[in-house]
Amino acid sequence: MRSFKDLVTDFGNHFAVRHFPEQPSSLYEPNEYFLSWGGKRIRPVMCLMGNELFDEIHADTWQLATAIELFHNFTLIHDDIMDQAPLRRGMETVHIRYGESTALLAGDVMLIRAYEYLNKINPQYLHRILSLFNTTAREVCEGQQLDMDFEKMESVSLDAYIQMISLKTSVLLAASLEMGAIIGGASEGNCRHLYDFGKNLGIAFQVQDDYLDAFGDPEKFGKDVGGDIRQNKKTFLLLHALEVATPDQRKELEKLMQQNPADKVERILAIFRDCNIDEWAKSLKDKYLQTALAHLDAIAVRSVRKEPLQELANFLIQREY
Structure with missing residues (x-):
């Protein structure tokens, strides 16, 4: 292996x-x-x-x-x-x-x-x-297309965003694994578990990507943090912040997104931290990672053969860049 x-x-x-x-x-x-x-x-x-x-x-x-x-x-x-x-x-x-x-x-x-x-x-x-x-x-x-549609919408639910990410990013990761498994002679059940492993891993990967764009170390991340915030992208973090923010915080977020002041990133990150968005994102990432690993564990092959995929999952989700 x-x-x-x-x-x-x-x-x-x-x-x-x-x-x-x-x-x-x-x-x-x-x-x-x-x-x-x-x-x-x-x-x-x-x-x-x-x-x-x-x-x-x-x-x-x-x-x-x-x-x-x-x-x-x-x-x-x-x-x-x-x-x-x-x-x-x-x-x-x-x-x-x-x-x-x-x-x-x-x-x-x-x-x-x-x-x-x-x-x-x-x-x-x-x-x-x-x-x-x-x-x-x-x-x-x-x-x-959903990603482009969301740019024009005032509000997007977290469930809708997860569905968009699943389609835009996760399904290709999942299908890549399953197509390789088909050639490897895997059973239908094993193929389904492997697909679900890849799909959930893809969502966790996107949560980590959104997190790093806001809270990552610029030297490790390889680019300035806050790019998504500057572009008003509807990320996991922003959508959850809009859900849990106080009325005053929500008003401030909406004002910052409309006016784009020079200190926009710093002020929005402060609101994110006040709303514990960083800790929430880590929990959400871990939820999807654990679901992915449960599907990997259910695949009927020797554990030693699964180790490279377990290492890959940890590498993708624990990365700092």
Whole structure:
């Protein structure tokens, strides 16, 4: 059994090839440019881990993991266009460097390339893989639309936000694990527990991400904290604060979000602390993490085979960056 870090290295070496033709370069170079930045590779590596939980990693799983990583990058290119983001990982985004029309086409062809890799796997489980892949792709689009809808809404419930995060972020993590498990020969019951492990882990991961953006150490987090607060993003923290704040605190929060003063981040963080939002977020994260680990524990394989996934869960949730 290989660790997450070892598999990240192995997949990085496997993925470090040219995935697109040379011509027309105006279409394909933007994708090669985008893919050259690297990334955490969490989703494809979770696919490999889902396979290795039940069997030796099959050659088809590398094709599937490649498809998953290309699909994820397709969503990032289109997300950057929708968010009008100038930078990603410190680099010019594709639509800024090459124009929006080219970026749209580059994202489209990235998705098509993902399906070409899927088409290389063994037909005996291709139908199940395609069904789950397509369902997940649709759900990711639904989650992105809900995220955009929420930006225009005055109030969003915590349950609605969790549903959005599940669709936008968690289902791809969950499906990556399950698709790898399908190739590994896992039973339906084991597949379901593994999917639920990934889905709950994804929600805990997002809670930790929201927490770090507000309360993280800038030197460890790698960027200034408070970015979500400056943009009035409806995060777990803000939604709960609006629920539990006193009338005066809620009025102050709404005023700060509308007026955007220079000390906005500091003043909102003070309200968060007064409402114990930091401690609440830790408890919520732990709730979803423990649910995830309970599903992992229920999978009918030897405990030693689960250790890399337990280590991954702890790494993702306890990270400080």
